[in-house]
Amino acid sequence: MISLGIDIGSRNTKICLFDTVSQTIIHTDYCGTEVNPVDSVKYLLSQVPSDLDISAITHSAVTGYGRHLWKDAANTLSEISCHAAGICYLIPGTRTIIDIGGQDSKIIALDDNSRVVDFVMNDKCAAGTGRFLEMTAMRLGLEIGHLSSVAARSDQDYALSSTCVVFAESEIIGLMSQAVSSANIARSVNRSIAKRIHSQMAGLANQEPIVFTGGVAQSDDIRYCLEQELKLSLMLPPDPEITGALGAAILAGKK
Ligand SMILES: Nc1ncnc2c1ncn2[C@@H]1O[C@H](COP(=O)(O)OP(=O)(O)OP(=O)(O)O)[C@@H](O)[C@H]1O
Ligand SMILES: [Mg+2]
Numbered sequence: 001m002i003s004l005g006i007d008i009g010s011r012n013t014k015i016c017l018f019d020t021v022s023q024t025i026i027h028t029d030y031c032g033t034e035v036n037p038v039d040s041v042k043y044l045l046s047q048v049p050s051d052l053d054i055s056a057i058t059h060s061a062v063t064g065y066g067r068h069l070w071k072d073a074a075n076t077l078s079e080i081s082c083h084a085a086g087i088c089y090l091i092p093g094t095r096t097i098i099d100i101g102g103q104d105s106k107i108i109a110l111d112d113n114s115r116v117v118d119f120v121m122n123d124k125c126a127a128g129t130g131r132f133l134e135m136t137a138m139r140l141g142l143e144i145g146h147l148s149s150v151a152a153r154s155d156q157d158y159a160l161s162s163t164c165v166v167f168a169e170s171e172i173i174g175l176m177s178q179a180v181s182s183a184n185i186a187r188s189v190n191r192s193i194a195k196r197i198h199s200q201m202a203g204l205a206n207q208e209p210i211v212f213t214g215g216v217a218q219s220d221d222i223r224y225c226l227e228q229e230l231k232l233s234l235m236l237p238p239d240p241e242i243t244g245a246l247g248a249a250i251l252a253g254k255k
Helices: 037-046 079-090 130-140 144-151 165-177 182-201 220-230 240-254
Strands: 002-008 012-019 024-032 057-063 096-100 105-110 116-122 210-213
Touching (some): 002 037, 002 079, 012 240, 024 037, 024 240, 057 240, 079 105, 079 210, 079 240, 096 182, 105 182, 130 144, 130 165, 130 182, 144 182, 144 220, 165 182, 182 220, 210 220
Parallel strands (some): 096 210
Antiparallel strands (some): 012 024, 105 116
């Protein structure tokens, strides 16, 4: 029996096919979320290798901000429960999850039975999200995937004073006009994101092991800045993009 998990995020749409008998991942994929997110799901399903028979899907669930747009899934689930299920499958014993996506950031607290006991979600401000990185990459003329290695070459810390991405963009333009290096600008943005996440975590137990996931977890430099800011070490899942879709597939298989 195969379950299908779909995560329609603000930035990327992901799918996961999960064998509910052997409890193993059999396929994952993702693409940018289209203006009509239904097209993204259709595209990803069309790309499933032909040796995987998608007509054999017995269970399905959809999560993410666009979850209400996809009507063909049997279940609609919250992102919090899906990230928790996906991460606890990959890293059993996880007590705290930091998910930083394109538009929001979530901190999830779990008990020692992997049950969600608390969470905090920031979906009001782009400052602690991938949106801030996208703006920075665009301003510095870099691919988002190169920002981390550029930031790692930083030799001087600049504290960004703006707590809003719109004002931070002006501040970055100002730093560029003073010939501040791209490395130092990229690091200052990463430190700013780390500070934002740290303040979002205030009030939660923040017990270890702490797992960092979501697209932004692909940045080694943000992980480094977060570990310095939190004075804690973070674990990473093998593919941080797909943990929500994986969790949706796992939970769908239990219904
Ligand atoms: N190599 C990378 N380094 C850092 N950030 C990256 C990298 N690749 C992608 N990202 C960031 O990951 C974000 C997308 O992550 P993800 O797919 O988890 O978001 P989403 O689920 O679509 O968004 P949300 O959960 O906020 O609705 C992009 O905004 C981008 O900034
Ligand atoms: Mg997401």
